[in-house]
Amino acid sequence: MSKREPHPPESSPVAGEGGSLLRQTILEYQAIFDHAPVGIALSRNRRIQHANRRFEEMFGWSHGGLEDQPGSVTWATPESYVEVGRLAAQRLARGELLEIEREMRRRDGSTFWARVRAMPIEPEHPSKGATVWIIEDITEQRQAMQTLQVSQHELEARVKERTEALALAYAQLRRETEERETAENQVRHLAEHDALTGLPNRRLLELRLRQALHDAREQGGCVAVMFMDLDRFKTINDSLGHVVGDRLLQQVALRVHQCMRRPDTVARLGGDEFVMLLPGLSGAGDAAMVASQLIDEVAKPYEIDTLELRVTPSVGISLFPDHGDTPDVLVGKASAAMYQAKAQGRRSYLFFSGQTDASSSQRLLLENDLHRAIERGEFVLHYQPRYELASGMLCACEALLRWQHPTRGSISPVEFVPLAEESGLVVPIGEWVLREACQQLQRWHAKGLDVCPISVNISARQFRSLELLSMIRSVLDETGVDPRLLEVEITETTLMHNTEETLSILGQLHALGIKISVDDFGTGYSSLAYLKRFPVDLLKIDRSFVHDLVTDADDAIIVSAIIGLARSLQLRVVAEGVETPEQVDFLKRRGCDEVQGFLFSKPLPAAQIESLFNLRY
Ligand SMILES: Nc1nc2c(ncn2[C@@H]2O[C@@H]3COP(=O)(O)O[C@H]4[C@@H](O)[C@H](n5cnc6c(=O)[nH]c(N)nc65)O[C@@H]4COP(=O)(O)O[C@H]3[C@H]2O)c(=O)[nH]1
Incomplete structure (x- = not known):
């Protein structure tokens, strides 16, 4: 340990019995001082007085080498020495113990971390006496702690990572x-x-209907099934296109839905067919009331883009328990009643009655027969003449289709053309009409007659068919007819749909030399601007306006306006359905170009019409 023995207190006697005790005590403390496993040093006035072995080893000094060395030799930096010195002075002055961890410096300049404790030898007079410094090398502890911290951080990071994952x-x-x-x-x-x-x-619908029937059987009450179909929806769809048709169906669906109560179900089966299920009714009277409200609501006009459209519904009703007790039977009977409602005049409702089956199956039979009508040669064309008002000369005739049904006799096109439109059969039927009209022209020509042009109706669906142009070209080629003798009639609604495509088709027809007339004019949605762009030759005023022309001021104004419009667009104008001399007078005065109607002639078979060629009315 130290070169010097520790000095006994000056005032204490060391001799005698007391002296030997003191000596003994000193020796014991000396041994503790020398062998303490921590570094211990005493300092006074900032200089080291004694340091034990462990202290010297820790700082790399030889035995006794630290004595009288300034305390600064043990601190890692001068700043650290000053800072700890200040701290120690404050703490010790308050009689407190200083305990800190700092980096210390060995004699060779290397450093290590130590836990430093300092305390005054005389706590009552801390500034007077020496200070004891106890130094513990904690480098390994710190390293272990750092390693622990690192691994703890790593662990935390991994846990965080895992938690996030x-x-x-x-x-x-x-x-x-x-x-x-x-x-x-x-x-x-x-x-x-x-x-x-x-x-x-x-x-x-079927699931809900089954449930409703089950509930009605248990709790009593009546269930109504309503089958609704929109009259002429197919025509709107074909003439204005599927987009408009779809939007119309969506609006109809909304209105029907709004007419129903919470427990009711509105289903769409496809196309324009809707079925309503109304459970918990007290009887037929309830169902009738709902059906009538429904029809009024659905028949109100619809606004789609700039178009105002109207559809009228036909509704058939079947009731549980009166008409059946299974979903199939009830829906089937409601559908049969709907067909009968349609046949009896649209925009109405009908309850199922025993006869309705017959009526709907008749419609089906008619559709079947229509399929075979061309092959069986049951169609024939009649022709209705058109006269020029100024000269009274026959100037054209309209080909009108007649169906000679083997058992039902003559069936009106009003009845079967919409059916043919719905089934698509109007395309082959239309082709037959055109070929027949052209062949007729050739037959008249062959007879040496001075023929007049024939106008042929083209339905909306036929107009949209991809083969229309090639079909017309091949019929003209086949029959050798001069295209200038052919006129096609398309309705105003067909004209206004998909205008760019229409423009292209009409342009090609016109380029062939075929004339184009707009049928049923006044009932559609023409805009003047479009009418001007289309290569149209003729407007045919719808016969509904001509009918009351003399008695109804509105109709008179409409007809006059159409004639004025045709004039300003330099189109010829024909009045359809002329039945009285008064109508002729009116039309003459307004400057209408041509007339067609029962007053002059009904549609006639080809053999009769030829006798009218070159005649005045
Ligand atoms: N009340 C009255 N009616 C008159 C008068 N003059 C002519 N009519 C009728 O008016 C209809 C004129 O034909 P539409 O407007 O093209 O109307 C036609 C046309 O839309 C369609 N249709 C007829 N033939 C064909 C055809 O070959 N193809 C196509 N797609 N539709 C056709 O069937 C509709 C009805 O044809 P039809 O029954 O022949 O009825 C014809 C004709 O008989 C009159 O003074 N008073």
């Missing part, structure tokens, strides 16, 4: 579960609903 995986799982649930709901919804209107479809 888990959170992500959980969120992903939740998303996937939600997506799967949404997809499942969508699939279920799609399987049970109609994509266009969002209404329940046939499948869901």
Whole structure:
């Protein structure tokens, strides 16, 4: 340990018995001082007085080498020495113990970390006596602590990473579960609903109908099934296009839905067919009231883009328990009643009655027969002459189709043309009409007659058929007819739909030399600007305006306006359905170019019309 023995207190006697005790005590403290496992040093006036072995070893000094060295030799930096000195002075002055961890310096300049404790030898007079410094090398502890901290940080980082990964995986799982649930709901919804209107479809209707019948059997009460179809919807769809048709159906669906109560179901079976299920009614009277409200609501005008459209519904009703007790039977009977309502005059409702089956199956039979009518040669064309008002000369004739049904006799085109439109049969039938008209022209020509042009009706669906132009070209080629003898009539509604495509078709027809007339003019939605762009030759005023022309001021104004319009666009104008000399007078005065109607001639078979050629009316 130290070169010097510790000095006994000057005032204490060391001799005698007391002296030997003191000596003994000193020796004991000396041994503790020398062998303490921590570094201990005494300092006074900032200089080291004694340091034990451990202290010297820690700081790399030889035995006794630190004595009288300034305390600064043990501190890592002068700043640290000053700072600790200040701190120690404050603490010790208050009689407190200083305990800090600092970096210390060995003699060779290397450093290590130590826990430093300092305390005054005389706590009552701290500034007077020496200070004891106890130094513990904590380099390994700190390293272990650092290592521990690093691994703890790593662990925390890993835990954080894992937690985040888990959170992500959980969120992903939740998303996937939600997506799967949404997809499942969508699939279920799609399987049970109609994509266009969002209404329940046939499948869901059947489920609900079964449930309603079950409840009605248990609790009593009446269930009504209403089958609704929109009159002439096909014509709107074909002439104004599917987009307009679809939007119309969506608006109809909304209105029907609004007419129903909460427990009712509105389903769309497809096309323009809707079925309503009304459970818990007290009887037929309730159903009749709903049907009548429904018809009024659905028949109100619809606004689609700039168009104002109207459709009228026909509704058939069947009741549980009166008409059946299964979904199939009830829907079938409501549908049969609907066909009968349609046949009896549209925009009405009818309850199922025993005869309705016959009427709907007749419609089906008629549709079947229509398929075979061309092959069986049951169609024939009649011709109605058109006269020029100024000269009274026959100037053209309109080909009008007649169906000679083998058992039902002559069937009006008003009855079968809409059926043919719906089934698409109007395309081959239209081709037959054109070929027959052209062949007739050739037959008259062959007879040496001075023929007049023939006008042929082209339906909306036929006009949109891709083969129309090639069909007309090949019929003209085949028959060798001069295209200038051919006129096509398209309705105003057909004209206004899909105007760019219409313009192109009309342009090509016109380029062939074929004349174009607009039929039923005044009933559609023409805009002047379009009318001007189309290569149209003739406007045919709808016969509904001509009919009351003399008695109805509005009709008179409309007819006069159409004639004025045709004039300003340099188009010829024909009045259809002229039946009285008064109408002729009016039309003459307004400057109408041509007339057609029963007053002059009904549509006649070809053999009779030829005798009128070159004659005045
Ligand atoms: N009340 C009255 N009616 C008169 C008078 N003059 C002529 N009519 C009728 O008015 C209709 C004129 O034909 P539309 O307007 O093209 O109307 C035609 C046309 O839209 C369609 N149609 C007729 N033939 C064909 C055809 O070959 N193809 C196509 N797609 N439709 C046709 O059937 C509709 C009805 O034809 P039809 O029964 O022959 O009826 C004809 C004709 O008989 C009159 O003074 N008073």
